[in-house]
Structure formats: structure tokens, C-alpha cells
Amino acid sequence: MAHLRLATRGSPLALKQAELVAYGLVSAHPGITVEAVVVRTTGDRRPEVPLDRIGGQGVFAKEVQAAVADGRADVAVHSAKDLPSQTPPGLVLAAVPTRADPRDALVGSSLADLPPGAVVATGSARRRAQLANARPDLTFVELRGNMGTRIDRAGDGSVHAVVVAVAALERLGWMDRVTEVLAPSVMLPQVGQGALALECRADDESAAALLAALDDPDSHRSVAAERAFLAAAGGSCAAPVAAMAEADGDRLRLSVLVASGDGRVLVRTERAGTDPEALGREAADHLLVGCGGRSVEGWEAARPAASSPS
Numbered sequence: 001m002a003h004l005r006l007a008t009r010g011s012p013l014a015l016k017q018a019e020l021v022a023y024g025l026v027s028a029h030p031g032i033t034v035e036a037v038v039v040r041t042t043g044d045r046r047p048e049v050p051l052d053r054i055g056g057q058g059v060f061a062k063e064v065q066a067a068v069a070d071g072r073a074d075v076a077v078h079s080a081k082d083l084p085s086q087t088p089p090g091l092v093l094a095a096v097p098t099r100a101d102p103r104d105a106l107v108g109s110s111l112a113d114l115p116p117g118a119v120v121a122t123g124s125a126r127r128r129a130q131l132a133n134a135r136p137d138l139t140f141v142e143l144r145g146n147m148g149t150r151i152d153r154a155g156d157g158s159v160h161a162v163v164v165a166v167a168a169l170e171r172l173g174w175m176d177r178v179t180e181v182l183a184p185s186v187m188l189p190q191v192g193q194g195a196l197a198l199e200c201r202a203d204d205e206s207a208a209a210l211l212a213a214l215d216d217p218d219s220h221r222s223v224a225a226e227r228a229f230l231a232a233a234g235g236s237c238a239a240p241v242a243a244m245a246e247a248d249g250d251r252l253r254l255s256v257l258v259a260s261g262d263g264r265v266l267v268r269t270e271r272a273g274t275d276p277e278a279l280g281r282e283a284a285d286h287l288l289v290g291c292g293g294r295s296v297e298g299w300e301a302a303r304p305a306a307s308s309p310s
Contacts, residue, residue: 002032002206004025004035004074004207005034005035005072006022006035006073006075006076007072007076007077008036008037008039009038009040009060009064010039012148013146013171013172014077016172017077017196020097020196021097021198022036025210025211025213025214028213032210037073039063039064039067041060041061041062041063060079061076061078061082061084062088064076064077064078065088068200068201069088069090074201074204075200075207075211076091076197076198076200077196077198078197078199079195079197080096080193080195080197080223081165081191085227085230087199090201090202091199091200091201091202092199093199094198094199094207094208095211095212095214096195096196097196097198097216097219098219099195099219099223100166100167100170100171101181102165102189102194102244103165103189103193104163104165104193105165105166105169105178105181105182106120106180106182107151107164107179108179109160109180111131111180111182111186114161117137118137118139118160118161119139119140119160120138120140120141120160120161120162121140121142121150121153121159121161121162122140122143122162123144124240125240125261126188126241126259128240128263129240129259129263129266130186130187130240130242130259130263130266131263132262132264133259133263134186141158141159151164165190165194166178166181166194184255188242188244188255189243191223191227191241191242191243193244195219198211221245221247221252221276222245222252224276224280225252225276225279225280226244226254227280228276228279228280229241229256229279232280232284232285233258240259240261241256241257241258241259242256242259243255243256243283245279251272251274252272252274252276253272254271254272254273254279254283256269256270258293258296267291267292267296269286270283271283271286
């Protein structure tokens with residue numbers, strides 16, 4: 001009888017995601033046993049500090065990955081959007097289950113109904129830039145903490161709306177709290193948003209074989225293209241980038257953008273192809289060179305970083 005230990009963060013959303021993975025494993029492999037290994041990450045321990053000051057989104061993944069690398073767990077369960085663009089040596093991205101809705105949502109007010117100068121809560125440079133591009137009158141405040149804490153801000157009178165991922169609300173059963181789902185033409189999602197990513201040790205053939213039953217090829221290819229774009233672009237929170245890939249048969253359509261932090265300049269493009277990694281690299285080159293994205297203010301400051309943007 002196989003037994004798998006799933007490394008996960010301890011937030012209610014992360015535990016729910018690990019529960020979904022455990023259910024999928026037990027359904028696919030009757031007789032298997034699964035347990036959660038909770039890892040408290042730097043990002044969880046310092047909820048009052050903006051993410052870009054403590055290492056970007058990678059702070060939610062690295063310590064979970066370390067638990068697998070050093071043998072405390074067998075599988076790392078991540079929100080794919082939390083992953084750095086490069087998988088650490090010794091680990092492999094073994095499975096990406098069927099992706100949930102990758103879009104963002106507003107809670108508290110729709111975009112059109114926000115009054116002039118409205119205050120929107122978000123800790124994401126990507127979200128701020130795109131909302132500012134659509135509504136230059138908006139003002140923004142930081143937003144950290146678990147999903148319940150974030151949603152509560154929309155009802156405490158301190159802000160007019162908060163921005164959250166649709167997939168998170170779906171998994172928690174809170175879709176009734178959504179005021180508006182933002183179209184990708186208004187808010188292009190973060191790399192990997194809506195997807196789960198399951199990593200195991202590269203030499204653990206048993207775990208990889210068990211995880212293979214949960215892998216959705218289209219979701220895996222889409223996330224691979226987005227991460228290849230991020231790796232080639234080298235973006236960080238200093239210069240917000242976004243990407244979303246969609247499968248159409250054997251082909252992938254990849255939409256990407258880079259923006260200035262204040263949202264005044266936003267450059268986006270779309271490419272299509274069959275090879276995820278090649279498509280991601282091509283999209284990065286076309287965006288930054290062909291479309292002039294490299295001239296966006298703040299890009300050079302962002303260039304050395306390889307962690308996932310917010």
C-alpha cells in the first residue's frame with residue numbers, strides 16, 4: 001500500500017488544495033494513504049510585509065519545496081502562481097491537475113461602479129498596474145493575509161473593493177461573494193493562476209507515477225508556456241508582467257503583457273504555437289523587443305529577478 005506525504009502551506013486555501021489533491025489520489029489509486037505535512041513559510045510568518053520586500057511570490061514555495069527535497073515529504077502542493085520560473089535541481093513538476101478559472105475578481109464593487117478616487121486593496125503590482133490603466137483615478141492600498149482576511153476588507157468600510165483570484169474563491173466555496181469577474185482583456189492573470197502544481201523528487205519514480213493520474217495535459221502545457229515566458233522575460237514585481245495560455249487542440253495561444261508600475265504604459269501581445277517552452281520564449285522576445293516592452297519604466301530594475309511576479 002502506497003503512502004504519500006503532501007507538503008503544503010497551512011492557510012485554509014492551501015489546506016483545501018491539498019485536500020483536493022489527496023481526494024484525487026485516493027480516487028485514482030484505491031488503497032493509497034495520504035497525509036498533509038504543513039510548512040509555515042516566510043511569507044506566512046510575515047503577513048504585514050509587502051511580498052516584494054521579502055523575495056516575491058517565491059517565499060510561498062521555496063520552503064515547501066525544501067520539505068520535499070530533504071525527505072520530510074514526498075510531494076509539494078503549490079498554487080502554480082507561487083512558483084519561481086525555474087524548478088529547483090532535484091525536483092520535477094510531475095503534474096498539473098485540470099486548471100480552475102484563471103481570472104481575477106472584484107469583491108465589494110464592480111469596476112464600473114467604483115466611485116471616482118475609489119480605494120482598492122491589493123498587494124499585487126500586476127493587479128494595480130492593470131486597474132490603474134483601466135481607471136487612472138483609482139487609489140490602492142496593500143492587502144496581505146489569508147483569503148478570509150482579504151475578503152473581510154471589502155465589508156469593513158476601509159476600502160471600496162478588493163481583488164482576488166476566482167480560483168481561490170471557487171475552491172473555498174465563496175463564489176457568492178464575487179461582485180465582478182474581470183475579463184482577461186481588462187486584467188490578464190498572473191503566470192500559473194488558477195492551476196495547482198505538484199512537484200516530487202526527480203528520482204522518486206513511485207511518486208511521479210502516482211501523480212501522473214492527476215495530470216491534465218492541456219493545463220500542464222499552458223502553465224509550461226507561461227512559466228517559459230516568465231523565465232525568458234525575467235520579470236519581477238518591479239515591472240509587472242502577466243500571461244495566460246489557452247489550449248486549442250494541439251496549439252496554444254499565449255497572451256502576455258508588461259506594464260509600468262503606475263499603469264500608464266501597458267504593452268501586450270499574443271503568440272501561438274505547439275511547443276510550450278518555445279512559445280514562451282518567443283512571446284517574451286516579441287513583447288520585449290518587437291513591441292518595445294523592454295523600454296517600459298522599471299524593466300531594467302526588474303531584469304535580474306527570476307521569481308514569479310505578483
